[in-house]
Amino acid sequence: MQNLDIAKFGGTSVANYDAMSKCVEVVTSNKNTKLVVVSACAGVTNLLVELASGACDSAGREEIIAKVFAIHKEIISKLDNQEEHEAVIKNYLKVVHDLAIQASMTRTDMITDRLVSHGELMSSYLITQIFKQKGFDAEWFDVRRVMRTDSSYGKAVALVEVISSLSEEHLVPLLDSGKIVVTQGFIGADSSGQTTTLGRGGSDYSAALLGESCHAQTISIWTDVPGVYTTDPRLVPEAMPISELTYLEAAEMATFGAKILHPSTLVPAVRCGIPVYVGSSKAPEQGGTWVRPTTDYSPAFRAVALRKSQTLIVLSSPKMVGATGFLAQVFSIFAKYNLSVDLVSTSEVSIAITIDAGSQTSGLSSIPEALYHELREFCHVRTESGLSLVAVIGNNMARTSHITAEVFSAIDNYAVRMICYGASSHNLCFLVGEEDAVDVLKLLHKSLLESEKA
Numbered sequence: 459m460q461n462l463d464i465a466k467f468g469g470t471s472v473a474n475y476d477a478m479s480k481c482v483e484v485v486t487s488n489k490n491t492k493l494v495v496v497s498a499c500a501g502v503t504n505l506l507v508e509l510a511s512g513a514c515d516s517a518g519r520e521e522i523i524a525k526v527f528a529i530h531k532e533i534i535s536k537l538d539n540q541e542e543h544e545a546v547i548k549n550y551l552k553v554v555h556d557l558a559i560q561a562s563m564t565r566t567d568m569i570t571d572r573l574v575s576h577g578e579l580m581s582s583y584l585i586t587q588i589f590k591q592k593g594f595d596a597e598w599f600d601v602r603r604v605m606r607t608d609s610s611y612g613k614a615v616a617l618v619e620v621i622s623s624l625s626e627e628h629l630v631p632l633l634d635s636g637k638i639v640v641t642q643g644f645i646g647a648d649s650s651g652q653t654t655t656l657g658r659g660g661s662d663y664s665a666a667l668l669g670e671s672c673h674a675q676t677i678s679i680w681t682d683v684p685g686v687y688t689t690d691p692r693l694v695p696e697a698m699p700i701s702e703l704t705y706l707e708a709a710e711m712a713t714f715g716a717k718i719l720h721p722s723t724l725v726p727a728v729r730c731g732i733p734v735y736v737g738s739s740k741a742p743e744q745g746g747t748w749v750r751p752t753t754d755y756s757p758a759f760r761a762v763a764l765r766k767s768q769t770l771i772v773l774s775s776p777k778m779v780g781a782t783g784f785l786a787q788v789f790s791i792f793a794k795y796n797l798s799v800d801l802v803s804t805s806e807v808s809i810a811i812t813i814d815a816g817s818q819t820s821g822l823s824s825i826p827e828a829l830y831h832e833l834r835e836f837c838h839v840r841t842e843s844g845l846s847l848v849a850v851i852g853n854n855m856a857r858t859s860h861i862t863a864e865v866f867s868a869i870d871n872y873a874v875r876m877i878c879y880g881a882s883s884h885n886l887c888f889l890v891g892e893e894d895a896v897d898v899l900k901l902l903h904k905s906l907l908e909s910e911k912a
């Protein structure tokens with residue numbers, strides 16, 4: 459289909475009947491929006507993750523399932539043919555119940571993914587019914603027919619070429635028929651047909667992958683704020699919306715904690731040069747942010763972001779002095795456990811590293827004990843927690859004078875645990891104590907961004 463726009467709606471955008479109706483208005487007011495990707499209704503994924511943890515007893519399971527049912531029942535109560543829709547949701551919840559019992563015996567990431575995927579399955583089913591009830595030709599599509607991933611349950615890797623060929627076969631013809639196709643974010647399937655997930659917040663990434671495989675002209679991420687702001691508006695009320703961002707700036711923001719976009723979202727968009735729009739489904743008239751390859755305005759300071767609960771791993775060994783290959787040895791161990799190293803700083807006998815161990819669907823840390831064992835075989839290992847990563851994002855930073863002075867003079871009453879600067883001219887990152895993090899963010903925002911034109 460020509461000029462295809464993909465609209466992704468997050469959890470709060472599909473939280474209840476009224477919110478879903480707003481999404482229907484957003485979709486149908488743009489004749490090019492034909493593919494709709496939805497998250498689970500707000501709060502549902504958290505409840506399902508709790509069930510999948512296997513920690514609930516029978517009464518706890520019933521209580522959670524009743525809460526999940528109530529969220530969907532509110533939507534069903536506004537629909538025609540309520541009995542039919544209630545039966546569909548109850549069938550899904552029967553599977554959820556059985557999986558929760560399995561999880562209480564042995565928790566696995568495979569069971570977690572299957573169980574948690576029901577959030578998106580249910581929300582996409584119900585919003586499809588709202589489209590139909592309002593007279594639109596909409597069709598529910600199981601994204602697992604095209605969203606092929608590997609079998610790393612909990613944070614699966616998307617297999618882009620397979621997704622493209624499967625989409626060409628199953629999804630593009632449906633879009634060409636002119637229907638509105640409604641599908642799920644976050645979930646996929648491996649080559650044996652087992653359900654997988656892309657990690658928490660993964661629906662943005664799903665939309666971008668489908669944008670790439672269906673040759674979309676635009677990807678629209680509809681959420682609960684009118685665009686990307688200079689920082690999280692929930693933490694800093696003075697945050698301001700940004701009208702235009704480059705892919706690089708947006709990717710840095712997402713990577714370093716701006717939850718508004720899943721960190722991988724920009725990857726498919728960059729590969730195909732598809733512009734990404736971010737706006738509020740509740741207030742689309744307020745406008746939003748365009749994320750594009752380039753922008754007219756490239757300020758030195760564009761945004762600040764915060765990522766909480768970081769673990770710092772300090773590795774030291776006297777053998778490092780004058781030795782070669784120490785870093786290679788360390789990194790090969792992290793690679794073996796499929797962990798990506800975020801920040802790195804080195805001294806004569808030690809290396810400090812932070813790991814991005816969050817965002818697994820299970821909510822569990824992905825740093826296994828076995829990794830520490832292997833590291834301890836050749837160096838001393840010390841970990842520090844209770845830290846937050848603060849990132850200042852901008853342009854040409856490593857070649858502009860006064861950048862570091864401006865950043866650190868604004869927060870000179872606070873201890874900075876580690877600094878990373880120079881690898882990219884788009885960011886300056888550092889670690890501070892968790893208890894200081896929001897104050898540091900507010901101070902930086904005030905001094906770097908509140909006088910600037912965003």
Ligand code: ADP
Pocket residue numbers: 467468469470471497659680681682683685686687688689690691692711715716717718719761
């Ligand atoms: P969705 O459920 O629609 O995917 P998310 O909760 O994942 O929504 O992302 C939207 C939230 O991201 C906002 O409510 C806001 O609190 C948070 N956020 C963090 N950083 C930013 C930022 N720089 N700009 C806008 N929102 C941000």
Ligand code: ASP
Pocket residue numbers: 468469497498503504577643644657658659660661662
């Ligand atoms: N429902 C999933 C989550 O809460 C995916 C998403 O919303 O993007 O993480």
Ligand code: MG
Pocket residue numbers: 468659662717718719720
């Ligand atoms: Mg999100």
